[in-house]
Amino acid sequence: MKISIQQNTLSKAIGIVQRGVSSRSTLPILSGVLLRAINDELILTGTDLELGIETKVKCNVIEEGSIVLTSKLFGEVVRKLPPEEISIEADMENNVHINCGNSKFNIVGQPYEEYPQLPELDEEKSFHISKELLRSMIKQTIFATAQDETRPILTGALMEIEKSEASLIALDGYRLALKKVKIDYSEDIKVVIPAKTLSEVSKIVDEDESDVKISTTENHIIFSAGPTVVTSRLLEGQFLNYRDIIRSEYKTKAVVSTKELQSSIERASLLAREGKNNLIKLDISDDTVVITSNSEIGDVYESIPIKLEGDNIQIAFNSKYILDGIKAIESEEIELYLTSNVNPCIMKPLNDESYTYLVLPVRLA
Amino acid sequence: MKISIQQNTLSKAIGIVQRGVSSRSTLPILSGVLLRAINDELILTGTDLELGIETKVKCNVIEEGSIVLTSKLFGEVVRKLPPEEISIEADMENNVHINCGNSKFNIVGQPYEEYPQLPELDEEKSFHISKELLRSMIKQTIFATAQDETRPILTGALMEIEKSEASLIALDGYRLALKKVKIDYSEDIKVVIPAKTLSEVSKIVDEDESDVKISTTENHIIFSAGPTVVTSRLLEGQFLNYRDIIRSEYKTKAVVSTKELQSSIERASLLAREGKNNLIKLDISDDTVVITSNSEIGDVYESIPIKLEGDNIQIAFNSKYILDGIKAIESEEIELYLTSNVNPCIMKPLNDESYTYLVLPVRLA
Structure with missing residues (x-):
């Protein structure tokens, strides 16, 4: 393999596929990134076998070929090179020669044959x-996905x-988050995606201009x-139903300023944290929600104006x-929907059905 | 004690004295900050007995008095309050009532009598x-002070x-850093200041406009x-002499671009790190310094143009x-002064005697 490529182009591509490297x-080979020079492109791959990330960049391919290089070292070397053209050449013994400006690196690579192949997939449905x-x-x-592996x-x-509506739902036994959006696709799909995959996808699409095909x-x-x-x-x-x-039934509906509710609960949680369970109490009555919390070191009382429909509730x-x-x-503004102090509280953006957050209350003795 | 004070003024003052709290x-009382309301000022103090930090801010003193509040909690509460006037009142049982907008906090304080007094010092010399x-x-x-406590x-x-010259010198047995500046003071002073003190002073003066009296x-x-x-x-x-x-004697003087030297050594250190001692080699000859390093995973060769006076050296x-x-x-540009491969290398900014950095070489077997 022999190529030449711009430093910033290569550096960005490595940054993307490194997200797939655990x-x-x-397995030592998985700490590497696979480089394949084909036609006029360099294809880079990183995988931990659960998740695989592949990206391609245009480059000057002098000799086609493939090699695996330790992801961390290769990434750091490329990032620290000057913004000039880099020449990368792998010899028959898998030694890789990286030249750029007045820098010459020789790094031991690994044979590409040992790198696992990403599955060849026949896409069944896509939008x-x-x-x-x-x-x-x-x-x-x-953030509402479970952090422990018990389920x-x-x-x-x-x-x-x-x-034609796509929903993403996460829940961990204490709360549930649901987001719905309209899409231009009429078939049904129902799959459960690992949180890590969604997190990496979210970061990768951030760096790219295009729409996403799923x-x-x-x-x-x-x-x-x-x-x-x-x-x-x-x-x-x-997945849970x-x-x-x-x-959809409720006995209390309250509309409150998002910012005021957040600030008040953040302050109350400073004392809640000192006690057990991060416990805060809400007392919703008439035109006010009172938020209180206490612990050995003190107590806090916060009040915020609300618009209330229905019953008072603690x-x-x-x-x-x-x-x-x-x-x-x-x-x-946020809408809060409540039924009793042992039923979940549902939160929604004001006049917006696209997002639902549900949180279980703590039962007081 | 009863005062009222602007949230941002108090928040900034707490941030300063918290640097002194370990x-x-x-000793539980040392996790607190001491508040003293006197005349039209609030005086705040934080100390770990080695280092003490005191600052004062104007405020509306309704009733003079003193109290100690847990530094971390008090700081967070004040930071999270809205940018309005805060009322702080300590009662006879050392309970502190903090009111601001629609927030009311009651926090258990500690009696100020238990807080250690900062030493009353007669300043002998000052500039x-x-x-x-x-x-x-x-x-x-x-950064050149020793990190371990053996000496x-x-x-x-x-x-x-x-x-009329002030010098600050740090050394740890491997390298030495010396900075000299002119000052308007003619007496002699020779003291050794803990690195932690200097670090906190550096951060505090950053936030203030005034010159510093030492x-x-x-x-x-x-x-x-x-x-x-x-x-x-x-x-x-x-302190060491x-x-x-x-x-001041040397056999080799080389002038080199600071940025190029830094980049090349940073790249070389990526491989040096993989081996022992972070070892890099410099080969200074004629118009070039060649920097090399190697480890099991590969090697690197960097060359940078220099202006050389005197002998070649490895x-x-x-x-x-x-x-x-x-x-x-x-x-x-940096000036490098060298004598032999077992003598220290001295580095200085080009044509600038105010800063000296000395580093011991690694003897090769």
Whole structure:
């Protein structure tokens, strides 16, 4: 393999595929990135076997070929080279010669034959979505996926396409986040995507201008954004029937300023943190919500004006879970829906059905 | 005690004195900040007994008095309050009531009588220095203080005033950094200041517009910057006679671009890091310095043009120590002075005697 390529072009491409490389892999070859020079392109690949990321860049291919280079070292070398043309040549012994300006590196590579092949997938269903929509869907739900592995299916988010509407749903047993968007696709899809995959996709689409094509097979999902393709295994198993959890009946509806609610709960949580459970109490009555919390070191009392419909209610929450939801809501005002102090609270942006956050209360003794 | 004060004024003052509070103190009262309301001022104090920081702000004193509040919690509460007037009132039981807008906090305080008094010091000698000069003196030397406690005196920097010249010197057995500036003061001073003190002073003067007054007593040093006073114990013991280490004879003088030298050594150190000692080799001959390094995973060869006077030389260094010095030099070109491959290398900014960095070579087998 022999190529020459601009430093900044290569550096950016390495940054993308490195997201697929695990630093904790037990298989040494997986700490590398695969370089393939074909026609007038360099194709780079990083994978941890669950998730694979491939991108391609134009370059001057003097001799076609392939090589695997340690991801971390190769990335750092390229990033630290001057913004000039880099020549990369792999010899028969897999030694790689990298020349740029007055710098000459010789780095031991690994044979490309040892690198695992990404699965060849026949895309069964596929649709397009704008990168802004995809990013906001991920950002508004991913934090609600389960962090522990006791129920593996909950470490992913459910993507459900029905009647030209795409939903992304995450839940961890304490709260649920649901984002819906309209798309131009009429078939049904129902898959559970690992949170890590969604997180990497969200970062990658950030760096690219194109819309994203999403394709699914029985066991995989493929995100294509410009020259970059992210392939991920799907999680196996049955996701919870989330529709049963989100009830539409309520006895109390309150509309409150998002910013004031967030600031007050953040202040209250300073004391809640000192106690157990990050416990804060909300007392909603008439035109005010009073937020209180206490611990050995003191107590706090916050009051915010609200617009109330329905019954007064007193209810307690883990402040972290309720704050996560408030931060995911972008509108200036939030609607809170409550039924009793043992039923979930539902939060939505004002007059906007596209986002739903549901959080379980803490039962007080 | 009862006061009212603007949120941003109080928040800034807490940020300053919190630098003096240790998070690892064994004495509970030291995790607090002392508040004293006197005349029309609030005086705040934080200390870990080695280092004490005091600052004062104007406020509306309704009732004079003093109280100690947990530094971390008090700081966070004030930072999260809206930018309005805050009322703070301590009652007879040391409970503190903090009110601002629609927020009411009650926090358990501690009696001010238990807070240690900062030493009352008679300033023996004192001089003024501009904050820019003081900051650059600290920044260019502090990194060369010893990190381990085997020779406690080397965890500080020597401040030496002689013939209207102030020098700050730090060394750790592997390298030495020396910065000299002219000041308007003719007496002699020789004290060793803990690195932590210098680091905090550097951050505090950053936030203030005033010049700094430095005063010394037998065992203490006092930095006064506007409304803020930093008092620190001095380190006891004899500092190394650094003048004996910095020789003026040399056999090789090379002038090289600071940026090129830094980039090349940074790249070389990517491979040096993989081996032992971060070892890089410099081969200075004629009009070029060649920098090489190698490890199991590969090798690197960098060449940079130089202006050479004197002998050719081959010498090896720990790349970290030489990089620290290059980064501390602000001029576009660096002068390197060398004698042999077992004698120290001295680095200076081009045509500038105010800064000296000395680094020991690594002897090759």
